[in-house]
Amino acid sequence: MMNQAARTSLGKSTVSVLILGIGLLATALIWIGSSIVATCSMTAVDGTVVRFDHGGRSLRSYQPVISFKTANGRREEITGGTSSTQPAYDIGTGRTDLL
Known part of the structure; x- marks a missing residue:
């Protein structure tokens, strides 16, 4: 049982x-x-890291600001959604992003 x-x-x-x-x-x-x-x-765009933003966080937090040109020729900037205590990129580094 x-x-x-x-x-x-x-x-x-x-x-x-x-x-x-x-x-x-x-x-x-x-x-x-x-x-x-x-x-x-x-859409894939080629951009360049132009500066770093702290995003309201501590001064040791780095978010890359990427500048790119849209399909109609306008220059735009976006700030990365993640940050790190060491910059992940150097200013002037080229990168491809998906928008």
Whole structure:
């Protein structure tokens, strides 16, 4: 009798873990799909790091400010979304970004 109860309990926990794993896999696949769709509609632009911004953070936090030219010839600047305690780029470094 005790062996039967242990076997049933093991079966329920196995099914629970399997359902959790399938749910996490489905979530990952949806996330990957939405990332691919978003990336396909982006445009690659060549830019240059022109300065660093602190973004309201401490003075030892560096966010690159990238200058690039749009398709209609206007010069634009964007500030990177992440920062670091050491500058990740030198001023004047060229880089390609997706917008």
